[in-house]
Amino acid sequence: MGLENPSLPSDTAIVTKLDEAIGWARESSLWPMIFGTACCAIEFMSVASSKYDISRFGAEVVRFAPKQADLMIVAGTITYKQAPILKQIYDQMCEPKWVISMGACACSGGFYDNYSTMQGIDEIIPVDMYVGGCPPRPEALLDALLSIQRDLRQEKYNPSRHKDFKGSLDNV
Amino acid sequence: MSKYVTVLASGIHSFIKYLYDDGFNYLLDITAIDYSEYIEEQKEKFAVVYIIRHSDFKQIKIIKAYLDVLEIESISDIFKGANWLEREVYDQYGIKFINHPNLRRVLNHKEFEGHPLRKSYPITKGQLLHEVDDLVDEMNNKLYSKDVVCSLEDGSFSECNKDLMFLNIGPAHPASHGTIRTYVALDGETIEAAVTEIGYLHRGFEKSCENHTYNQIVPYTDRLNYCSAISNNIAFVKTVEEMLDIEITPRAEAIRVMLLELSRIEDHLVCLAAILVDMGALTNYWYIYNPREDIYELLSKLTGARLTNSFMRVGGMANDLYDGFETELEFVLSKVKDGINEALSLIEHNRIFHDRTQNIGIINAKDAINASFTGPNLRASGVAFDMRKDNPYYGYENYDFDVVVGSVGDIYDRIMVRFEEIRQSTSIIKQVMNKLPEGDVNIKDASVVLPEKESVYNTIEGAMNQFKLIIDGVKVPANEYYSSLEATNGELGFFIVSDGSGTPYKVKVKAPSFTAMAAYPDMIEGSQLADCILTLGSLNIIAGEMDR
Numbered sequence: 001m002g003l004e005n006p007s008l009p010s011d012t013a014i015v016t017k018l019d020e021a022i023g024w025a026r027e028s029s030l031w032p033m034i035f036g037t038a039c040c041a042i043e044f045m046s047v048a049s050s051k052y053d054i055s056r057f058g059a060e061v062v063r064f065a066p067k068q069a070d071l072m073i074v075a076g077t078i079t080y081k082q083a084p085i086l087k088q089i090y091d092q093m094c095e096p097k098w099v100i101s102m103g104a105c106a107c108s109g110g111f112y113d114n115y116s117t118m119q120g121i122d123e124i125i126p127v128d129m130y131v132g133g134c135p136p137r138p139e140a141l142l143d144a145l146l147s148i149q150r151d152l153r154q155e156k157y158n159p160s161r162h163k164d165f166k167g168s169l170d171n172v
Numbered sequence: 173m174s175k176y177v178t179v180l181a182s183g184i185h186s187f188i189k190y191l192y193d194d195g196f197n198y199l200l201d202i203t204a205i206d207y208s209e210y211i212e213e214q215k216e217k218f219a220v221v222y223i224i225r226h227s228d229f230k231q232i233k234i235i236k237a238y239l240d241v242l243e244i245e246s247i248s249d250i251f252k253g254a255n256w257l258e259r260e261v262y263d264q265y266g267i268k269f270i271n272h273p274n275l276r277r278v279l280n281h282k283e284f285e286g287h288p289l290r291k292s293y294p295i296t297k298g299q300l301l302h303e304v305d306d307l308v309d310e311m312n313n314k315l316y317s318k319d320v321v322c323s324l325e326d327g328s329f330s331e332c333n334k335d336l337m338f339l340n341i342g343p344a345h346p347a348s349h350g351t352i353r354t355y356v357a358l359d360g361e362t363i364e365a366a367v368t369e370i371g372y373l374h375r376g377f378e379k380s381c382e383n384h385t386y387n388q389i390v391p392y393t394d395r396l397n398y399c400s401a402i403s404n405n406i407a408f409v410k411t412v413e414e415m416l417d418i419e420i421t422p423r424a425e426a427i428r429v430m431l432l433e434l435s436r437i438e439d440h441l442v443c444l445a446a447i448l449v450d451m452g453a454l455t456n457y458w459y460i461y462n463p464r465e466d467i468y469e470l471l472s473k474l475t476g477a478r479l480t481n482s483f484m485r486v487g488g489m490a491n492d493l494y495d496g497f498e499t500e501l502e503f504v505l506s507k508v509k510d511g512i513n514e515a516l517s518l519i520e521h522n523r524i525f526h527d528r529t530q531n532i533g534i535i536n537a538k539d540a541i542n543a544s545f546t547g548p549n550l551r552a553s554g555v556a557f558d559m560r561k562d563n564p565y566y567g568y569e570n571y572d573f574d575v576v577v578g579s580v581g582d583i584y585d586r587i588m589v590r591f592e593e594i595r596q597s598t599s600i601i602k603q604v605m606n607k608l609p610e611g612d613v614n615i616k617d618a619s620v621v622l623p624e625k626e627s628v629y630n631t632i633e634g635a636m637n638q639f640k641l642i643i644d645g646v647k648v649p650a651n652e653y654y655s656s657l658e659a660t661n662g663e664l665g666f667f668i669v670s671d672g673s674g675t676p677y678k679v680k681v682k683a684p685s686f687t688a689m690a691a692y693p694d695m696i697e698g699s700q701l702a703d704c705i706l707t708l709g710s711l712n713i714i715a716g717e718m719d720r
Contacts, residue, residue, distance in 0.1 A: 037372065039480060081281040081371055113380075115293065
């Protein structure tokens, strides 16, 4: 955005929208919290390690404490037994927060259409970005991260997140 | 191989005790069969099945007891490993085990109603859990049995001689591998008592098998032990092929051996990388994980997927090796060798590493066998049981390799056994590639293997053949069969009941991680809090395989 441009005179004022400035600041300082349960968590290990290297995109400070994070990556199958824990951890994260649902199981239950698997985490928490694949390739997860950053740049904070959210475990 | 002994339910305990004294002292699995929809009318609707191995590690006995009432005596006083296995049968089938010390659900949640593996339970009927089990009563009972708490007159408990602090480790904890919850009572830093809850990744594998054809199940098996997907594929199709009584081609056998060993390397690399991170040795993670990335590249070129390969088919495999595979494999193996040498140079003579791993998390050989340990975990305790040597399959007897054993059974042994097994596997792969037989990878049998695409598109017979095999599946003769192989974590077995159709009537996985996890709470009691993380990492618990 050119704020660091040294050729500008020092007394220049830059006019922008507050949302845009905040979005610009947030864009490259997302702190992910990985909620890994299954195969997708192994692929997340690849995303974080040298070859794919999530730190190139300003999101490498992986926190396992929800209170320190603002981007939750749900990687893996969420069963009915796991669901209340996922919701509790999501509730512990401070606003503003984003959720990436990584992999077919988290998005829709995948091919586990049975008695124990939750048919998509949007039954209990709102989701911003769905990443398909079983498991998705690391590039796909990085693409989801870049999409969230692009939305932030265009000051769209959670434009459509509540569309499919069902809230099955709310108010119990 | 699998021949039944049928026993009266009332005599099961004394019969198994007799077998135990006779040398059958290594319990593999306990499961049940619901016969209510089986093609042939059986004596009773339910039967419990026990699979026990002899101490020579060669013979197995399969014992079946029909139940007229849904109760049977527990054998958990003979085999420690039976504890959780019986809980699982209770959870999934609703069969009560008399005299069981802690008969409660293990895979499904506490608000769950019904028993999902009964044929009468609809597969898609999910049930929400609203509140997580607090495990307090289980913990209180455990503390009471250890005399740490006293029972009060009103039935509650009080701490009588120690000031305890209670702590939940997991399930959403990075070092708990995602889905394992351990609830510990701490006296300072020392763990006085621990109870473990699993089932957070119970994805209904066994129920899903009952409405898919045999080849459709292969992708599900990928996701059992997702760190070494191909070895699960092979274990499953091997069982089905033995039930069909078919022999695969020599080339397919050799490729399967090569891929089994490659996935063993792959899995051990993740285990070692993860446990060293848990220990704070992050540099090793990069040294060990990067070669794994090279294995991924190779496998994705061969199979089309990095992690969940689904490469095996009944009767062979999806396709042959591609041109130039061998050179790329050699490159990958050299990377693996460099990686583990670099990592070992950092830890082998490292005082901190030794202090954190030696004589911690010990399980001795006798306890390990009684708790049904298997694979590297059992070998680390000094028991040289390896299916590749004891019950060779796919020509393993022709390859020259060592069975790696430890001496103490501590964390250090379990780590070092894995490092050495990577070297042994590398050597096996080289031997396989040196004399890889020529020929097809699939057998020629139109009732098992899909026809060539050319005949599917150009002839009516080919199109019909393809259609029948896809829609009906491979028809497996009615049988009840157990077979296993040495997967990464140990003996991975499948117990399949078929009714002659293209869909299995019942599938049970003998999962190595399940019994290892059952022994875990006892292993960490008395040790420090920080050690319990390393003990868990060194057992290489893979939740997908444990919870299924």
